[in-house]
Amino acid sequence: MSDAAPPAADAAPAAPPPLSPPARVLVAKPGLDGHDRGAKVVARALRDAGMEVIYTGIRQTPPAIAEAALQEDAEAVGLSILSGAHLTLVPRVLEELRAREMGDVVLWVGGIIPAADVPALRALGVAAVFGPGSPMDETVRFVREAVAARRARAEPASAPDGP
Amino acid sequence: MTDGAARTPSAGGTAESARALADRALAGDRRALARLLSVLEAGGPGAAAALRVVYPRAGNARIVGITGPPGSGKSTLVAALARLYRRQQARVGVLAIDPTSPYSGGALLGDRIRMPDLAGDEGVFIRSIASRGACGGLAAAAAALTAALDAAGYCRILVETVGVGQDEVAVAQLAETTVVVTVPGLGDEVQALKAGLLEVADVLVVNKADRPEAERAVAELRLLQSLAPAAAWQPPVLATIATQGDGVAALLEAIDAHGAYLLASGTADARAEARARAVVLAAAQARLADRLGTTAAAPAWQAAYREVAAHQRSPYDVAAELVAAVDLTTEA
Numbered sequence: 303m304s305d306a307a308p309p310a311a312d313a314a315p316a317a318p319p320p321l322s323p324p325a326r327v328l329v330a331k332p333g334l335d336g337h338d339r340g341a342k343v344v345a346r347a348l349r350d351a352g353m354e355v356i357y358t359g360i361r362q363t364p365p366a367i368a369e370a371a372l373q374e375d376a377e378a379v380g381l382s383i384l385s386g387a388h389l390t391l392v393p394r395v396l397e398e399l400r401a402r403e404m405g406d407v408v409l410w411v412g413g414i415i416p417a418a419d420v421p422a423l424r425a426l427g428v429a430a431v432f433g434p435g436s437p438m439d440e441t442v443r444f445v446r447e448a449v450a451a452r453r454a455r456a457e458p459a460s461a462p463d464g465p
Numbered sequence: 466m467t468d469g470a471a472r473t474p475s476a477g478g479t480a481e482s483a484r485a486l487a488d489r490a491l492a493g494d495r496r497a498l499a500r501l502l503s504v505l506e507a508g509g510p511g512a513a514a515a516l517r518v519v520y521p522r523a524g525n526a527r528i529v530g531i532t533g534p535p536g537s538g539k540s541t542l543v544a545a546l547a548r549l550y551r552r553q554q555a556r557v558g559v560l561a562i563d564p565t566s567p568y569s570g571g572a573l574l575g576d577r578i579r580m581p582d583l584a585g586d587e588g589v590f591i592r593s594i595a596s597r598g599a600c601g602g603l604a605a606a607a608a609a610l611t612a613a614l615d616a617a618g619y620c621r622i623l624v625e626t627v628g629v630g631q632d633e634v635a636v637a638q639l640a641e642t643t644v645v646v647t648v649p650g651l652g653d654e655v656q657a658l659k660a661g662l663l664e665v666a667d668v669l670v671v672n673k674a675d676r677p678e679a680e681r682a683v684a685e686l687r688l689l690q691s692l693a694p695a696a697a698w699q700p701p702v703l704a705t706i707a708t709q710g711d712g713v714a715a716l717l718e719a720i721d722a723h724g725a726y727l728l729a730s731g732t733a734d735a736r737a738e739a740r741a742r743a744v745v746l747a748a749a750q751a752r753l754a755d756r757l758g759t760t761a762a763a764p765a766w767q768a769a770y771r772e773v774a775a776h777q778r779s780p781y782d783v784a785a786e787l788v789a790a791v792d793l794t795t796e797a
């Protein structure tokens with residue numbers, strides 16, 4: 303019945319406390335490429351930062367991703383795309399999210415995205431793009447801050463709660 | 466819960482907005498249902514208000530629990546059962562529970578990986594939830610979430626537990642019918658099953674039956690049953706290969722047969738009341754634990770903890786004082 307965890311072997315120094323309740327994040331791989339190591343590494347890093355990460359597996363269609371985001375009440379959706387089809391897939395995912403009134407979900411993209419395509423993705427409504435070599439901390443910090451900001455927008459009346 | 470994550474009392478918004486959300490969810494708004502599940506999961510006054518709306522409308526669904534060790538194929542079986550229910554035109558709710566890390570408070574919820582084809586079906590609502598520190602293989606809010614899916618018209622609800630070991634049997638306090646899944650080749654797994662899981666099984670499944678020694682696992686489970694005095698309901702032992710759908714129709718028949726037995730034997734009501742008692746008790750314990758934690762965190766108790774640490778006072782005596790000091794009057 304002990305609620306207190308034993309001390310972690312390598313407790314991270316001075317990481318900001320996780321959001322409460324934990325951020326709910328969907329990590330999905332749309333399209334046909336089946337290489338999900340990157341998606342899994344990101345999912346694991348977000349989990350280790352205290353988030354609840356729903357991983358859908360590979361080869362998901364845009365409607366299936368949006369529907370999963372809806373059912374899971376995801377606050378952020380990360381798409382891992384290595385196939386080069388990002389300019390096709392991302393607008394379709396956004397369209398499906400908006401059709402479900404989920405347009406305010408934080409959408410970010412990771413994978414192999416040419417720098418020249420980033421402005422186009424940002425213009426569509428993608429909140430951030432992370433390529434190879436992005437420090438994992440950066441992704442974690444981005445998701446935490448974006449989810450916290452979304453919560454603050456949703457409940458502007460409530461003051462920040464103390465313990 | 467981890468120490469670092471303080472609970473936010475206002476999580477889930479006001480009681481008023483929670484009630485409005487529940488109304489919309491029960492009227493068929495799936496987005497509202499998803500948010501309602503989050504409100505119920507967060508607990509607090511919002512959850513209490515929402516459940517007050519939801520609970521009287523629930524009670525119609527057939528609730529089936531699927532439990533067993535990690536990797537035994539629970540998610541794949543749940544997906545296969547959901548497909549069969551869909552063929553019967555039943556709307557299916559799935560609650561899939563995965564463990565929360567005691568270190569980070571985070572969780573990786575991966576049960577959807579086994580259910581890719583169900584995501585596009587409007588008659589299926591799958592929700593992954595993290596155990597958030599609860600023991601017993603469920604999450605504290607599982608009963609409330611089940612009630613919400615039930616009230617929203619999902620008339621078959623499959624509750625998949627965390628991968629469990631021997632005595633994590635909380636699912637039997639939630640489900641009308643509990644399916645215990647095991648796999649061949651776990652060595653002494655049948656011995657291990659004896660004490661806890663086996664006792665709550667209404668249906669026993671040996672999944673991955675294409676593996677060697679599957680027949681032996683089935684035979685051993687039947688042998689174990691034959692050692693016990695004959696019961697009115699003898700849990701059937703079935704073999705399945707969930708990835709191929711083999712044996713899943715027979716599993717569904719066994720689940721239905723158990724449901725029919727509960728009604729015919731007149732034990733359904735008694736079991737429902739026993740489950741209700743368990744849910745009430747668990748909720749009461751959670752409330753008390755919450756208050757107790759608040760009291761124990763007060764600076765005034767630091768001196769007592771120091772005395773216990775220095776072996777000047779007994780921890781039992783300080784615990785008794787702490788319990789006596791818990792404020793039970795204020796409404797949470």
